Amino acid sequence: MPNVRSAPPATSGAELRGGATRRGDLDGLRGIAIALVVAFHVWAGRVSGGVDVFLVLSGFFFTGAVVRTVERGGGVAPMQTARRTVRRLMPSLVVVLAGVLVATVVLRPYTQLGEAAAQTMASMFYVQNWYLAIAEQDYLSPDPSVSPLQHLWSMSVQGQFYLAIVVLLAGWAWLRRRGAAGRTTLTIALVGLGALSFWYATAGHAQHQAWTYYDSLARGWELLAGAVLALAAPWLRLPNRVRGLAAALGVAMVLACGPIFDGANQFPGVAALWPVGAACLVIVSGFGTATAWPNRVLAGRVCTELGAMAYPLYLWHWPILIFYLGETGTANAGVVDGLVVIGVSLVLAYATTRLIETPLRLPPRGAHVERHRGTGFLVAATAAAVLIGSLGWQLVLLANPAVPPQALDVHRYPGAAALFSGAEYSPEPMRPTVFEGQADTPAPTTDGCITPNREVRVCTYGDPNADRSIALVGGSHSEHWLPALEVLGREHGFRVISYLKEGCPVVLVDQPSYAEWPFPECHEWSLEVLDRLAAEPPNWVLTLSTRYRMNGLGDEVPAEYLEVWSALQDRGLNVLALRDTPRLRRDGVLYRATDCLAHRGDPDSCGQNRNDVLDPHDPAAEPAAGYPSVYPIDLSDALCRPQRCRVVEGNVLIYRDDHHLTASYARSLAPELGRQIGAVTGWW
Template sequence: MNQPLINIDRKFRPEVEGLRVVAALLVAIYHIWLNRVSGGVDVFFVISGFLITSSIISTINRTGELRFLPYITKLMKRLLPSVFFILGAVLVLSWFLLPKSILDKTIREVVASMFFYQNWQLAISSTDYLDSSQMKTPVEHFWALSIQGQFYIIWFLLFAFILLLIKKYKLTNVKTLINTVLGIIFVSSFIYSVYLTAVNQPWAYFITMTRVWEFALGSLLCVNLSSIKVNKILATVIGWLGLIGLILTGIVFNVSEMFPGYIALWPMVCALFIVLSGTRETKFGVKRFLGSPVMVKLGGISFGIYLWHWVLLEFYRYNVQETPGIIVGTLIIISSIVFSFLMTRYIEEPIRSSDNNKFSFKRLGIMGSVNILLIGSFLIGVKINHYKLEQKITDKNFPGALAVKSPNVVPDQEPIPAFSDVFGDLPQAHLDGSNQGLKDSDLKIGEYGETENFDATIALIGSSHSEHWLGAILEATKDHNYRVLNMTRSGTRFSTGYSDDDLKGIWVNNVLDYLKDADVDLIVAQATASDASSNKIQQQIVDQLQYIKDEYGIEVLAIRDDPRYSFNVLESLETNGLEKTTEKMNSETNQKDESFWKQFETENKSLHKIDLTDYFRVDGKFQPIIGNIIVYRDNRHLTNTYSESFGPIFEEEINEILKKK
């Protein structure tokens, strides 16, 4: 190809380097002191789109082709050294400094980060990025890097396809073609992002398709920047407006709940303003600040600053205190800069700048192998703990909920599950995938117990606060000829409170359609939400259960919700101990459904009801460990082991209801 694919301004842009470090520092500052999302990651995505498009087009202009091996080799040499090194450091430090209860989650996320699918790992596990009640791993922030890595592959395929079209059909209006393709990607991804953010924001936050428009915007800027002219006055004004607007993004908007929908245009436009302002040399423009030697130097290590700050922050939180003060937070940022500088100089640069690929990949291979060996060691330890857990569950010294009203004194034992196993002590429906995730509304049904020639069918329906009783129900029905169905969806109460076009509402309607003709004798479901003070929310759940009873003639066992807390009970138990956690639990008003439940018990005679609140207290105090079993795996969900200890209680209740049918 004799002529350049497209003429772009390939010169070094110092203000872009400065913008990168501003984005990295904003992320760190908002995480450390404000516990909010800053919008800085979205700016990283725009810059990445701008830079990789510039690199790809320059390569095609220079060589006339775009080959995968040189492209992926260069990409791996740039990304993997820092990633492998930091993940290795996290694995080693986790063994000594991380609560055992989060080790299993950390291992899974380290693996996901190594292979650049961490964003999907978090989406599938229904992670809320800034929910303080969810235990955070030191590598949770790698989700953004995973999206970036996926994007680089997508963009290679995209431009390889464009180049193929140009060569095959001898196209000459290349700029129009590229703008058209990028425009279609931008618009379609943006529309999907706005839609999915409205109906399922936690899922939209992490997945790749809702973020591609941000990269595409940077690419469009790269392709068209040389054609956009701004005068010096306008350049000065929009540059400073862009920087101020970017800094205020996380304060003006609740980014973690509103992004990546149309609100994400705010930091995007701010970034565009800054880049556009840099096309003109002005005396008082933002370029003089962002393009200063110090900012350019820091911009070169901004990638490491982003990666290190969260690692240091999380280890500090688990070992010292939840929120750092000004001095400690500043030290975390300074340490991130120092570690990033040293890592860039001694780990990343020797590999990235070497012309000897054999040398580079030998080092990468060693780092990757060490990480895999460390992961293997962790997994072996987890397997051993699981084996010990299975042995202990059969011991009569672990009565769980039955200890509350048992006259026998329960001897002190090390509680089960082991801390390293609690986070994964999930209901069977969660383990086999029959629990419905947030991403769709199709009805997924798990079938347990007797599946043929059964005497009765019991259906467990509702959110995760219904699902965590599955262990109790399976334990209650194991000696009976019953079929058990699980119809649960994370974050979705079986309620009349959702609209018909919402994913939650669609799922509820799908459940209703199924039950209309289903052979179901008894429905078990949560009847309240103990963290909701509004009686309207409680009534909507009861109204739905009442509808099932009145219209379908199915018996209903309505369960009062378990106590919920504003903090992670498991994390507190391991880091603060039993006494302080007990004190913390009892200092909260953790059941806002009290008055509603009393009225419901008194006035509603047609639904069967069960209030298990007493089984969360010993001598009048709520406890994190009862009958030598750990009660909670987070701030609101029961461990499956504790749920199973309710088996005899549910067995009596279920048999009594079914006998009357």
């Protein structure tokens, strides 16, 4: 299923007040855009293009309002601008964040409370996009494994833009008072900044799409497109017939964007010119005295009523969808279920608009004073509760850090030995615990020896003085075998040399068949690693031989892996080809072992049928026969029982998330891994 991402609706058309004519057609465009966002999220699993429409409208409305303030009074009126923006955006956001926190406590595993609290604070302070980018949380299709707050990354992008544009306009206002800069100068400056942002987005999309999607600098050009139109409005006067065609074309492009583009994997690069251009066409079509017929249609009651509550509808629909999928355990909402999700979202959006937004927008005088003050007090109290609750839970976690075990008594905690040697043991409390599991990582994660970027980092483990060596090469699924190799290296006298990159199995193409977007950085890194291995050849190279089938059961050997085997063999390198570990999936939905165990699950119910995640025989065995220097290794029997792959064996937790081994369980695999390596290498 493709990734799905979204952005929040633009700020209210009320920002056009104060000298500018209200654009009902843009309210209607916002209504169409939010309808597409919701429908595509719930049913289609694709980006609708509403993302970029909202960003353009936000840049247009906000920049236009501040520029008019400057031209009326000579300055940006920062306090007035801040009050207006906060009053428009924060109340609904606070209410939704409170609702999500309560629902998380009631419905989600307690292991997710820490992440929910962290994302709540990131969303409240408008840094959610950077939180997700740094965490490398690729934006998944909506399913129970996705955070109900993950969609708010784009709110952060807009908030950061508002702050930056106010600072920029304050500088322009200072120059303007001294006669050094007018609208033309500012427009040229914004066009230049937009061009730089577009270049940056295009380059970033080609190199690292997952990061670029969240990057405010890469998104800036879309908001700046609207900002430039707000400045250039006096000069953009098209003939009436042309304006009608522009509006019609713009609306048609908005409607066609979702089916045509895979926006989650293509935006904010060159492909985003389509929805951005569509929004710009509709905006420009309204610059004039006569109203073209497409603009009159957009200004109709249905579109504008939907546009009026677009912001709270955006805020509510995603968490409602995610919690619904989480409770039903399904990856998608069907037609009827989707209608229920949309219906509940509309009701909550209407209630939020009527009970929260409207009272706060009314002037606090006359009959409205009591309602205005009461609503303001309620929102302020809710905001305080959200912040205190989120910060409090974070402090609790900081005061009680998860410290995974460095060594376990093999008699009480045999781990994998319970499977491969039938070791007997008595029941003991599981280690690592559900809180310790995520922190039970291999050494490269903590010592920086797995790189997040293009840099090739080489580290040595095991016996650093040994003559014999095994190079461990690949991504995190290679990395999680290091604890077992460390044990073997010290025991049998060999060095373990790591060449590791996050999310990057060795690959010789920019976008392998199993990748969701191009990742040329991985290709470049792989080529350099191969050159280094050829220049300083280890005795053996250990890398993965299989991968789970993304759209089916069991596992397979991707064609790109065979290309890597050939490249290694051509360089005279001997390869230990290790079968990959099963991933925890139900109906295509990934789930974490710790969450399942914390949410009324047990080691068996949280596991999977073996024939659902593994083929009956190692898929690498047959193709490896054609490569004299490639030797398959399969530890599936030390991970799974004959019929079932559980998440706990020998009192030891197997998975720290949905597909990575805990370091504790990996260490318990050392005897079986050593037996198979010894049989191939003849070292012991």
